[in-house]
Amino acid sequence: MKKLFLLLSAVLLTASCSNDDDFSSGNGAGNLGSVNFKVHLNYDTTHNDLVVGLAEVVLTNTETGDIYNASSATNGVASFTNILPGSYSITATKTMSNLEYADLFGFTPTTEQVIFNGNQQQVIVNANVTSTSLVLRAARMGDLVIKQIYYAGSSTTQGALFRDQFIEIYNNSNEVIYADGLYIAQLYGKTNRTVQSFTLPSGQFDWNQSLEMPFGTTNANTNYVYSDYVIQIPGNGTQYPIQPGESMVIAQNAQNHQAPLVDNNGEPISINNPALTIDLSAATFEVYLGDWGVSVGRDVYVYDIQNPAVPDMNIAYWGRPGWYNGNKDFLMDNPGRDSFVIFHAEDFASYANFSDPSVTVIDNNTRFFLQIPTAVIIDGVDLQHFNANSQRPKMLPSAIDASEISCDASFNSQSVIRKIKQTTASGRVILEDTNNSAADFVKLAKADPYGFAH
């Protein structure tokens, strides 16, 4: 009996001691609490790696949505006190006048203002990780900007579903710009932030690992973006001017979606609540795959309804020939997992295409994505999933878009549209353009082609 008692005591003692190891992870398992965190800011190498003082830094906790703001000191360090541990995305912006720029870097820029942006995602903050470094790059300002993106669509039962999507390009300058030959690319990337062997720390694809990427490539992520669908404005160079303060609407289907339609099978399409959708019959261009699709052996999509009165966009890239990508029209992701860029390119035909890095063997189902140099991008916007539980990593570098923007939900008739910065004496509207979509865009309760933010 004595032996039995001793044995049971030993078992109980062993059980108690092992409790200390239950949460062991090599980094300790102490009580969590608020922490202090520093962000070290530097300009990029073209700006001499100098520290960035008086930049606005925003920390967003991706687990709770809480936002913390701080300014960097003259030593380039932004200090945050008492923030909760967790996963964060960081955005930094520095705005300086051309005089300040000249003072700091020794030459005068052509614009009155220069904006620097930096962004980092999936930054873990805890008691063991108390700082990070961020590089800010000069934001590229274009005269043409993406003004409005209507990707959410309208009610699946009362509205036009996804058929009424459009994108709007705006002339933000004071000179006429010809849109002939302008490319609009729908970018491709991962739809979740999970880090895998073929991704970057942000969870985005590491395109350096793409199967056909030349050996030793290290700039596939920093110098390029990747697109599954590219459309182009037609024209001979002077056919399609955009006047200052005016825009072009590129519709998926240039139809009056508030009125009944007939699909390509001859079946009627009725709209139960016209107020939820829009009239795109006055769109500048539309995307019609019909003829192109037939040329590559595809049937005309039932909802790819052509308006003969509206010019069609050119289909510039729809996948590698023989491995064409699957969209049957200019379909934007309704929850918001797309990004868009506009660019000109004389050597577009020479652009390479690659499979995404998760592909290890190329087969009949492999998809290929056009590699577009960031150097040619005039403007770009990173959209984001409306559901904070389903966020995706950014596709665009911070010099093009430092953050992201989203609607509230899918199929709710909302669009994202640039804010008005100012209206000139002549009535020309200048839109906000800091290459930071969270700051530049707002949501419209209902998409408004050719309209402006209220």
Next chain:
Amino acid sequence: MKKQLVGLFMVLSTSTLFAQSLDTISLRSNGFYHSIEQELTQTPLLYTSLNLADYTQTQLDLQTEDLAFKRVQTAEKKQQYNFSTQGIFNIDPSLRLFGAIRFSKTEEENLGYTLSSERTQYQEVLTPNYFIAPQKGNWTNQHYHLQAGSTKTIRNRYLLGATIHYTNEKFIRTVDPRPQITSHDLGGKLHAGYQLNQHRVYGYAGLQQKTETGSISYVNQWLNAPVYPATYTRFSSGYGRLLYSNTYSSHIFRTLYQQLGLGYQYQKDNQIINANYYYQKSMKDLYARNVNGNVFIDKNLITHKYRTLTYGANVNYIRLQNQWSYKAQLRLKTVTGDNFSVIEQGRNYHSTQDQIGATFGFLKRADQQRIAIRAEIYTDYHQNRYTDLLGFTDKKINSLLTGCVIGSDLYRKGAHRLYVETDWAFYQALDEGLIYNATSSASYFDQGVLYPDHAYDVSSRLQGGLQANYFVQLSNQRELGLFARYYGQTAVSDDYKKYDSTLSISHNTTFVVGLTIAY
């Protein structure tokens, strides 16, 4: 004086005459024996020398509850259909089998702020790590429970026992967001003991695993957006802090339990005194989806770990006789809980629940069949504290629960018997405190759960009940019973106003009707 002494002698003689040990104890005959029935499955080796009568009892009952005065994460109305069968079978004096099967179906109405299988009806705080949305909805739940056990005495010295249980549950909510939860719980214990004359010692070790697979879906997908906070699914990790989590669509909770216990008993005839100690550790891990959207048991997919440690002890006295039977218990228990967040690499939640209590009861039989009176009083002091280090929440509640039960066979004639019992309980918060410092702007937990629940916890409340059980002795030792029970609960103080002046304090009612057949 002489007459008085003679009278006292006669009373004592009479008492002695009736103070014979109960030859056979029928556990189903009255609620007085319910504690022995419960302990039989936990520490069966304590009762190998008690002559427990063989029986099988089958019961069907319907329970309806109207719970206006409650904590937030409890349904407003409940309807439960129950079927159970249980029994004891002594194969021979050294080998006993016992077991039970239970099935119940529960319909819950208007339950909000939780998308999990737990409720706060009988606990102050839900265990951390669960999905949450404010929107109230109705649930349909099913529960299957099977338990069995056996004890064997070898050469009147060595005691061996084994108990096993299996529980299968399903929870479904019928409005967006729509969780579907399936739970499997399997556990067993091995018991060993040694008996020498009136003394015995025993010990047991047990393992248990509970796996809960959950998924949350929407019929109207657009409701799954932050712009609709009532239906947008979030994750509660702790007690006050809400997070975004993409694993709401599929996830697994797996809880592993380790149990140990030991005790000593002295028994002479049907008089028992024992002291018991028990320990339990549970580790509940949350497994999230992997990169491909699949979820399975893999330590790399664990996002949160919740551990509880339970230490308990009790001392029991039981005396079972033909006329008078007594029981008493002193009990102590302490439970600590700690929650660990893998991504944040630390402990974000801690709780302690301490309890000390006592029970005293007696049963007097007018004859072998009729119960003259059964009475029981009990009291429990609870000292509980819950802290969310990132929420930030610090909740303290010290309370006293005191109750009594009185019952009697009011009518007995031939094969018919009517047993009536009333029970009362009074709850009072003796000390309390609630500190909440919002560390996140996007949390509704304080107004939605914290303050209303604390308002309920600080309110004194009185619960009273009445039950009537009508038994008819059928042929062949079978007994048919019909019963009806009514319970009511009401707040008897306005302390709730300090935390939530809008808390509903309407009267709660519970009504149960059923029938049993025993043989």
